[in-house]
Amino acid sequence: MHRRTLLTGAMSLGVAAPAIGQTQPIEIQFWHGLAQPLGGMLEKRATDFNATQTKYRVVPTFRGSYPETMVAAIAAFRANNAPHVVQMFEVGTGTMMGAGRAVKPVHELLAETGVQIDFNDYLPGVRGYYSLSDGRMMSMPFNSSTTIVWYNKDAFRRAGVDPDKFPETWQGVAEILPKLKAGGGTAVPMSTAWLTWAQIENFSAIHDIPLATLANGFGGLGTELRINNPLVQRHMQALVDWQKDGSFRYGGRNNAGEPAFPNGEAAIMFTSSGFRARVQREARFDWGVAMLPYYQGTPNAPINSIIGGASLWVMNKGPAAGGGRSRDEFQGVAEFFKYLSNPEVDAQWHMDTGYVPVRRASYAIAREKGFYRDNPGADVPIEQLLRGGGTLTDNSRGIRLGGFVEIRTIMEEEFERAFQGQQNAQQALANATTRGNQVLRNFERANRG
Amino acid sequence: MRKKVIFRGVALPYLLLVPQLAVTIVFFFWPAGMAVWQSTLRQDAFGLRTEFVAFENFLDLFGDALYLNAAWNTVIFSSSVAALALGAALFLAVQADKHIRGAGLYKTLLIWPYAVAPALAAVLWLFIFHPSIGLVGRAFGAIGIDWDYRVNGGQAMTMVVIAAAWKQVSYNFIFFLAGLQSIPTSVLEAAAIDGARPFRRFWTVIFPLLSPTAFFLLVVNLVYAFFDTFGVIHALTRGGPGNATETLIYKVYVDGVQNLNFGSSAAQSVILMVIVIALTAIQFRFIERRVHY
Numbered sequence: 001m002h003r004r005t006l007l008t009g010a011m012s013l014g015v016a017a018p019a020i021g022q023t024q025p026i027e028i029q030f031w032h033g034l035a036q037p038l039g040g041m042l043e044k045r046a047t048d049f050n051a052t053q054t055k056y057r058v059v060p061t062f063r064g065s066y067p068e069t070m071v072a073a074i075a076a077f078r079a080n081n082a083p084h085v086v087q088m089f090e091v092g093t094g095t096m097m098g099a100g101r102a103v104k105p106v107h108e109l110l111a112e113t114g115v116q117i118d119f120n121d122y123l124p125g126v127r128g129y130y131s132l133s134d135g136r137m138m139s140m141p142f143n144s145s146t147t148i149v150w151y152n153k154d155a156f157r158r159a160g161v162d163p164d165k166f167p168e169t170w171q172g173v174a175e176i177l178p179k180l181k182a183g184g185g186t187a188v189p190m191s192t193a194w195l196t197w198a199q200i201e202n203f204s205a206i207h208d209i210p211l212a213t214l215a216n217g218f219g220g221l222g223t224e225l226r227i228n229n230p231l232v233q234r235h236m237q238a239l240v241d242w243q244k245d246g247s248f249r250y251g252g253r254n255n256a257g258e259p260a261f262p263n264g265e266a267a268i269m270f271t272s273s274g275f276r277a278r279v280q281r282e283a284r285f286d287w288g289v290a291m292l293p294y295y296q297g298t299p300n301a302p303i304n305s306i307i308g309g310a311s312l313w314v315m316n317k318g319p320a321a322g323g324g325r326s327r328d329e330f331q332g333v334a335e336f337f338k339y340l341s342n343p344e345v346d347a348q349w350h351m352d353t354g355y356v357p358v359r360r361a362s363y364a365i366a367r368e369k370g371f372y373r374d375n376p377g378a379d380v381p382i383e384q385l386l387r388g389g390g391t392l393t394d395n396s397r398g399i400r401l402g403g404f405v406e407i408r409t410i411m412e413e414e415f416e417r418a419f420q421g422q423q424n425a426q427q428a429l430a431n432a433t434t435r436g437n438q439v440l441r442n443f444e445r446a447n448r449g
Numbered sequence: 450m451r452k453k454v455i456f457r458g459v460a461l462p463y464l465l466l467v468p469q470l471a472v473t474i475v476f477f478f479w480p481a482g483m484a485v486w487q488s489t490l491r492q493d494a495f496g497l498r499t500e501f502v503a504f505e506n507f508l509d510l511f512g513d514a515l516y517l518n519a520a521w522n523t524v525i526f527s528s529s530v531a532a533l534a535l536g537a538a539l540f541l542a543v544q545a546d547k548h549i550r551g552a553g554l555y556k557t558l559l560i561w562p563y564a565v566a567p568a569l570a571a572v573l574w575l576f577i578f579h580p581s582i583g584l585v586g587r588a589f590g591a592i593g594i595d596w597d598y599r600v601n602g603g604q605a606m607t608m609v610v611i612a613a614a615w616k617q618v619s620y621n622f623i624f625f626l627a628g629l630q631s632i633p634t635s636v637l638e639a640a641a642i643d644g645a646r647p648f649r650r651f652w653t654v655i656f657p658l659l660s661p662t663a664f665f666l667l668v669v670n671l672v673y674a675f676f677d678t679f680g681v682i683h684a685l686t687r688g689g690p691g692n693a694t695e696t697l698i699y700k701v702y703v704d705g706v707q708n709l710n711f712g713s714s715a716a717q718s719v720i721l722m723v724i725v726i727a728l729t730a731i732q733f734r735f736i737e738r739r740v741h742y
Binding site for chain 2: 067071074077078095098099100101102187243249250251252253256259260263265319403405406409412413414416417419420422439442443445446447
């Protein structure tokens with residue numbers, strides 16, 4: 001509130017009409033939410049693009065974490081000074097989809113500027129997450145990851161568990177947990193980061209069960225949570241029970257629990273595939289990665305997991321009529337996207353950062369260069385995104401809920417209560433459903449009129 | 450006894466007031482007015498669709514179990530912080546008031562924590578209480594206490610209370626020390642001659658004489674715990690686990706900045722504004738009337 005008024009004041013003082021001369025390149029403001037070292041790698045892509053031509057200049061700016069970047073971009077839009085391009089994490093997708101004339105859909109941008117990008121070559125899980133149900137792209141896929149299993153092979157050996165074969169099923173995991181607890185030599189056998197992303201959202205996707213009605217929200221704003229179902233209940237109750245007997249430890253919200261893996265405290269960790277660089281740098285033991293386990297006996301399981309990470313959204317300048325952007329500015333944005341979609345550029349990004357390649361062509365390039373031979377397991381996240389043949393179902397396309405940031409927090413809060421023993425998994429899921437649906441109804445009401 | 454300055458004409462006094470009034474209007478009345486207005490609206494995040502809902506945001510809050518939970522947390526948190534910060538500071542001030550070797554150094558060191566930014570203070574406590582990297586956290590684990598503030602609401606609350614109180618001890622310490630030093634030694638000597646032991650002298654002579662200072666500090670500490678502890682909570686627990694450490698001020702941030710629910714967040718700010726106005730009024734009204742020597 002106060003921040004916004006101050007912003008308005010500051011903006012109106014600082015904004016001068018940009019002089020667009022023949023020699024002056026057109027500036028494209030690009031706000032991103034990646035801290036170092038990833039942020040530097042992202043900014044290098046912008047510099048590289050600027051070097052390929054002279055007409056446009058992309059100016060990348062770091063705006064804090066993903067949620068901070070999102071809030072900053074929204075505040076700037078309200079103050080009539082939004083950036084041309086903003087990097088938005090996948091959880092903000094639903095909010096951006098409902099943003100109406102605040103955003104310029106990528107399919108419109110490409111049609112108006114005549115720039116072609118072959119989205120058919122993109123991984124289905126990536127394309128689906130950022131497109132309308134009829135397939136038209138809303139934002140530009142960029143850095144995508146998915147959640148996978150990281151495990152400590154030394155701890156597995158100490159416990160007498162085959163270190164080269166992580167169990168494919170949760171039944172298998174349940175069998176090795178007591179062994180790891182007895183002889184693994186770590187503080188706790190198993191932990192997780194991103195509790196809801198890993199254990200509820202991706203869990204539902206790979207088991208082909210809905211997280212919410214209307215195809216996880218892709219079908220409209222009237223969606224309702226469906227997380228309180230027997231399979232999720234069973235899984236979350238298992239985690240709650242394991243927390244109680246010391247086989248599992250909740251490590252905090254978002255990625256706060258991650259350090260427990262590289263420092264050797266937890267033998268098994270669930271987190272983003274983008275964790276690779278850190279594990280390579282910090283882990284002092286033999287480690288491996290594996291695909292997410294599933295419950296044997298579930299029809300259709302396992303199918304593809306869903307992505308995390310972020311995509312690039314094109315924004316109009318502000319609420320004023322017309323949006324306030326020139327044709328040239330949009331042209332510049334489209335050219336920049338075209339550059340990022342180049343398979344060579346994308347493959348290099350994948351190999352530098354650990355994010356998955358968003359195109360099949362880039363995957364092939366990385367393979368040709370021997371990346372997966374030199375980095376065993378680096379293809380696990382990609383294979384997991386293509387598991388089950390790569391045909392997406394309504395349950396594995398992605399999640400499009402308005403106010404999803406808040407809903408995730410709600411789920412975390414309810415499970416923090418469950419891990420304290422104040423309620424069981426079924427009650428936690430029931431409470432999260434009630435509270436989450438309230439958020440969805442508020443979003444529907446605010447975005448319908 | 451009040452000295453009155455007489456101005457000729459009205460222009461000069463008003464002119465002299467202008468800077469202060471301008472600052473107050475721009476930085477208080479305008480934003481506060483905007484907050485009141487916003488609290489009657491519902492908007493989408495981008496400000497493209499606005500609906501006037503009158504008092505609905507307020508009614509929703511009072512019917513919201515989580516808001517009441519945050520209010521209750523705030524009561525527990527603020528009273529614990531005030532009690533701990535005042536108690537510790539009084540104890541330290543009484544010790545520092547004695548004739549001890551190196552009193553100057555001791556006093557200086559006690560004042561230091563006040564200069565530490567809240568977020569840094571929180572990180573400091575993280576290094577003490579974190580179950581896997583913290584000194585005390587690991588010690589607890591080693592002696593078999595199941596210490597993990599990430600899944601234990603009571604432990605989380607204890608930790609944020611200690612961290613928030615620690616910052617305020619220095620401030621209270623300075624005031625208590627000044628209060629103690631202004632107590633005339635003749636009064637204490639008279640009490641001693643009458644046979645009062647040190648413990649009795651403290652409770653019957655020193656403490657009543659300190660009461661104006663103590664009351665002033667109580668209000669300041671409550672206001673501090675209400676409004677200035679955002680940094681500590683944000684850095685340590687983010688309101689969790691569950692909503693165990695979510696206070697009113699933290700909820701304003703969560704709903705406004707994270708959840709982009711501006712209407713509800715503005716309504717909560719308005720409620721907080723009423724509370725702080727009430728606290729200030731109580732302080733002004735009582736500090737010179739009820740609490741006296």
